[in-house]
Amino acid sequence: MSPLADLQHGFVRALLDPDEPPPPGLAAGAAPGAERRFAVYRNNVAVGLVNALRAAYPAVERIVGEAFFAAAARAYSGTHFPARPVLIDYGEAFPEFLETFPPARRHRYLADVARLERARLAAYHAADRPPLPPARLAEVAPDALAGLVLVLHPSARVLRSRFPVLTVWSMNAGILDPAPVDFGRAEDVLVFRPDWEVEVRLLSPGAAVFVEALGRGCRLGEAAARAGGEPGFDLGAVLADCLSAGLFCDLNLGEEEEDR
Incomplete structure (x- = not known):
């Protein structure tokens, strides 16, 4: 040196x-x-x-x-x-x-509250991308849907917690009034910024598995299969919620379909 x-x-x-x-x-x-x-x-x-x-x-x-x-x-x-x-x-x-x-x-829940706050900060500073128009998904042939790759917005973050992390954070961020909390209840959370404000949403059963799989580049059919084992998972409802929220910013048909 x-x-x-x-x-x-x-x-x-x-x-x-x-x-x-x-x-x-x-x-x-x-x-x-x-x-x-x-x-x-x-x-x-x-x-x-x-x-x-x-x-x-x-x-x-x-x-x-x-x-x-x-x-x-x-x-x-x-x-x-x-x-x-x-x-x-x-x-x-x-x-x-x-x-x-x-x-x-x-x-014990404190680290997950910190992870939620870090995810919000990362989402706030993530790149801007316009949301995917629902009409583009409607143009995809039904037999090609399973092989579809949906690209998440760069700001998207999923947090899976064995604690009621969103509830605790909301009570300490001035969003909810303080109230008794069941710390044995798990909550899955989606953090993203489709426009100017960071949004934090509670995910329905299986939605976290589904969104995480899409974030790793899995095709729609594979992501749905992975989430299908979660009790109460509703693919149609979750997909509609993601589209209306602006969670996706692009799509492609995957290599195999594009080579056909």
Whole structure:
């Protein structure tokens, strides 16, 4: 490693870890007060990372409170450093961190609430694509429907939770009034942004399996077969809901059909 690279790495380590001594150049005391100013700068960086997490996960903070969230955010930022100079991307691994953060163990659903908030943020910044006109699907021959590949909007995200994640999030996002919650009830959620606003929808039985399969490039027939084992799955109703919501942005007939 070159002397400059070594100096830069040492500076970053000292900047992000309060237990590290100041960088060697500052420790030498070339400028009066340099160590004190570096400590202020280091604190500002730490506060900035905590605030970035606070902006990304407001419902999580409301659930656990400001002090708990600040402690969790500082613990996270001490081991997870920004990979890019864009703070909007910071905190992608925060949901997984919450699963292993000992003080959060009594909030077993907390990581999934964080995943929902991260999905909303990703959907908000996803690429724009016009929705698929229903007339295009109507033009497909009935015998070709099973081989159809429906392309999801770039913003689409599916979250499958063993907890009532949408209900909990809605109560802590000011959408629903607080009420007793059955934490034994699972909820599947669709997050996407067909126009300007991010939408969060509760998925009907089997719909999450269906949409996830389409997102992996499965053909319509295969996706329907995978979801068909879910009690209560209604292909016609789910497909109609997806089309009316603008979840699809394109379609093709797959390689085999196109080669015919």
